[in-house]
Amino acid sequence: MTNKTVIRQVNEHVGEKVVIGSWLNNKRSSGKIQFLQLRDGTGYIQAVVVKSEVSEDTWNAAKSLTQESSLYVTGVIREEPRSQSGYEMTVTELDIIQLTENYPITPKEHGVDFLMDHRHLWLRSQKQRAIMVIRAEIIRAIQEFFDQHHFTLVDPPILTPTSAEGTTNLFHTKYFDEDAYLTQSGQLYMEAAAMALGKVYSFGPTFRAEKSKTRRHLIEFWMIEPEMAFTDHEESLVVQEQFVTHVVQSVLKNCRSELEAIGRDITKLENIQAPFPRITYDEAIDFLHTKGFDIPWGEDFGAPHETAIAEQYDKPVFITHYPAGIKAFYMKPDPNRPEVVLCADMIAPEGYGEIIGGSQRIDDPELMEARFKEHELSPETYQWYLDLRKYGSVPHSGFGLGLERTVAWICGLEHVRETIPFPRMLYRLYP
Ligand code: 4AD
Ligand code: MG
Numbered sequence: 001m002t003n004k005t006v007i008r009q010v011n012e013h014v015g016e017k018v019v020i021g022s023w024l025n026n027k028r029s030s031g032k033i034q035f036l037q038l039r040d041g042t043g044y045i046q047a048v049v050v051k052s053e054v055s056e057d058t059w060n061a062a063k064s065l066t067q068e069s070s071l072y073v074t075g076v077i078r079e080e081p082r083s084q085s086g087y088e089m090t091v092t093e094l095d096i097i098q099l100t101e102n103y104p105i106t107p108k109e110h111g112v113d114f115l116m117d118h119r120h121l122w123l124r125s126q127k128q129r130a131i132m133v134i135r136a137e138i139i140r141a142i143q144e145f146f147d148q149h150h151f152t153l154v155d156p157p158i159l160t161p162t163s164a165e166g167t168t169n170l171f172h173t174k175y176f177d178e179d180a181y182l183t184q185s186g187q188l189y190m191e192a193a194a195m196a197l198g199k200v201y202s203f204g205p206t207f208r209a210e211k212s213k214t215r216r217h218l219i220e221f222w223m224i225e226p227e228m229a230f231t232d233h234e235e236s237l238v239v240q241e242q243f244v245t246h247v248v249q250s251v252l253k254n255c256r257s258e259l260e261a262i263g264r265d266i267t268k269l270e271n272i273q274a275p276f277p278r279i280t281y282d283e284a285i286d287f288l289h290t291k292g293f294d295i296p297w298g299e300d301f302g303a304p305h306e307t308a309i310a311e312q313y314d315k316p317v318f319i320t321h322y323p324a325g326i327k328a329f330y331m332k333p334d335p336n337r338p339e340v341v342l343c344a345d346m347i348a349p350e351g352y353g354e355i356i357g358g359s360q361r362i363d364d365p366e367l368m369e370a371r372f373k374e375h376e377l378s379p380e381t382y383q384w385y386l387d388l389r390k391y392g393s394v395p396h397s398g399f400g401l402g403l404e405r406t407v408a409w410i411c412g413l414e415h416v417r418e419t420i421p422f423p424r425m426l427y428r429l430y431p
Contacts, residue, residue, distance in 0.1 A: 002074055008042035010077045010087045017092065019074045020045075023124070024065045026107070034062045036091070038073060041129070046080075047073050047089040054091060061094040067106070068124070070097040112417075119422060120431045130258035131418055134251055135407050139203070141250035142224050142401075145243050146201045151226060154193040154200045156186030162381050164188050165328060169208040182207035185400060188330075188385050190227035191361060194396055195388055201226040213426045215415040216303065216353050218404055220424040227398035233332075233342035233360040236397035237318055240346060240356055241274035243401075244316060248272040251410055264412045268350065271314045278318040281340065284309055300326040307351040316355070318344040329375040330368075331359040342397075352409035358399025365389035 005018045022038040022045075029035070034049040049062040065071065072095040080088035105121055115122045122128055146153070161178070163170055164185040171182040186202040193200040202225045210217045226243075228236065248269050251259070259266055279287070284305075285297055291308050295301075301309075301319075310317060321340040324333060331341035343359035362368050368389050372379055379386070407419035417423045422431060 006042040007038070007040045007045045007085070010045060010085075010089070013077045014079055014087070015076065017074065017076050018089075019072050020089075021072055021097075022070070024067060024069045024071065026067070027065060029063075034059075036062065036065065036073070039124075039126075039129075043085060044126070045085055045087060045089055046083055047075060047091050049091045049094075054093070058091070058094050061096055062091070064099060065094075065096070066100050066103070068100040068103040070100070071095060072097065116417065116423075116428060117430070123421060127262050128418065130255075130261040131407065131411050131413070132421065133258045134255050134411055135403070135419065137251050137255050138247055138403065138407060138410065141247045142203065142243075142403075144250070145246045146224075146226060149199070149239075151199040151201045151228075152193075152197045154190065154197065154202055155204060156183065156189035156193075156202050156225075158183050158205070162188065162385075163377075164330075165208075169210050171207045171209050184208055185223065186225050187227065187398060187400065190225050190398060191388055191396065192384070194227040194229045194398070195392070195394070198230075199226070199228050211426065214303065215417075216405060216408075218416055218420065218423055218425060221416075221420070222403040223400045224403065225398060225400045227396065229394050229396045231397045232395055233320075233344070233397055236358055236360065236399060237278065237320075237344055238274075240318075240344075240358065240399055241276045241316075244276075244346070244356075245272060245274045247406070248410060259411075262411055264410075268314070269410065272316070276315050276318060276346070277313050278320055278344070279309070280321045281319060281323065282321070284319050287312075298323050298325060303353060306347050306353050310347045310349050310351060310353075314349055316346050316348050318346055320344040327359070329371045329377065330361050332362045333367075344399075348405070348409040350409070350412075353405060354402075355405045355409060356399050356401045358397065360395065360397040363389060363393045363395055365393065 002017050002019045005013055005020060007020060020040055022040040024036060025039045026037040032051045036047040038045050038047050051059050073091060074093040075089040075091040078088050078090060104118055159175060159180045160183050161180060164187050173180050183206055185206055190200055190202055205220055206223045207220055210219060252269055288295055288305055288308060293305060321334060322343055324339060324341045327341050327343055331343050334340050334342055341359060345354045346356035348355045365386060368386055372382055404416045404419040408416050413419060417425060
């Protein structure tokens with residue numbers, strides 16, 4: 001039996017005969033030689049079929065191959081400095097699994113809607129594959145950071161009776177005789193977990209019925225939510241900048257070839273080193289006025305405002321101390337200025353928008369009860385959350401990083417639809 005291997009590991013088989021399960025990406029021929037561009041998901045390799053060196057059956061099999069046909073290819077691995085991967089295969093045999101007819105995604109240009117309808121096939125393209133590899137590396141680096149810093153992974157529920165981030169974009173469902181919602185954020189549960197375990201993080205899907213169709217919003221997205229007991233707002237910012245630095249530097253170290261395959265400007269990512277600049281909401285408003293934006297104090301920023309601010313920096317920037325009125329009910333007011341809260345949004349450079357939202361949490365039970373009233377949140381549903389403030393309340397802070405926006409930024413993608421294998425968007429539930 002010939003050794004079975006994958007393209008990623010051909011370097012371990014130079015001079016040996018191996019068999020690789022693969023798909024035909026593309027093909028060129030010059031009369032007596034056929035060059036097969038093969039992919040197997042782990043990488044790309046050129047396999048060379050020389051007419052005088054193979055059987056007639058093998059030569060004809062190679063000739064019959066169409067784009068995305070599946071095959072086992074057998075041959076000898078050679079070093080080939082001129083090829084992109086550094087290796088080539090000299091083919092001895094071909095075993096076709098299936099000849100593909102009329103593969104819908106051809107090398108010519110296709111429109112976005114067509115590609116989204118064929119997302120299950122589009123994932124096979126070199127760029128989409130590279131994005132998925134980078135996404136996986138980002139997830140790995142995220143978990144590595146929190147594991148190294150002794151945070152415990154905790155899984156909050158997906159079906160919840162409460163809202164964490166306002167009631168306008170909740171997904172409603174029946175839970176037998178009760179009403180339930182798909183989680184918008186695991187935060188409230190992570191606060192309970194922090195009181196049990198100290199430093200915790202969650203990583204899971206979250207859902208928001210966003211009626212706005214933008215290039216930054218998904219209906220289903222993945223969020224990392226760390227929560228830390230005995231930690232104030234300033235200490236949380238330090239964790240955030242170290243965390244994001246670790247993620248970006250890990251991708252640079254482990255995904256060079258994927259970043260190159262999608263044409264990312266790597267120098268922009270090399271700049272990403274803690275500390276990150278910080279400006280207050282007030283300073284941001286003043287700056288926007290100098291740029292001609294007509295935005296009153298107390299209004300939330302939109303994408304154009306965030307982009308104008310981010311353009312001033314070559315690293316992510318924290319915007320801190322937003323007005324309480326435009327932020328979530330649980331954020332702790334600044335003791336020196338209660339109309340603003342101890343919070344920060346981290347805005348990515350190059351116009352990729354908010355990637356982190358975080359804050360110090362209210363730890364005083366009376367103030368929390370007052371907030372329930374102001375926000376018309378039913379005290380019964382949130383009783384357990386109030387308990388966290390009644391039994392050994394401590395200062396605590398946390399934040400949430402949106403995975404897909406982070407992938408969009410690190411990969412330099414125009415739209416979040418390419419950052420997740422099967423995006424759920426306002427008008428898309430298929431495939
Ligand atoms: O700012 P958000 O709403 O904060 C929270 O949910 C907090 N409970 C987090 C916490 O403190 N534990 O969302 C956090 C991040 C945003 O900065 C953004 O990156 C991402 O989640 N996000 C979205 N990403 C894609 N599509 C959407 N519809 C998103 N909504 C938020
Ligand atoms: Mg936010």
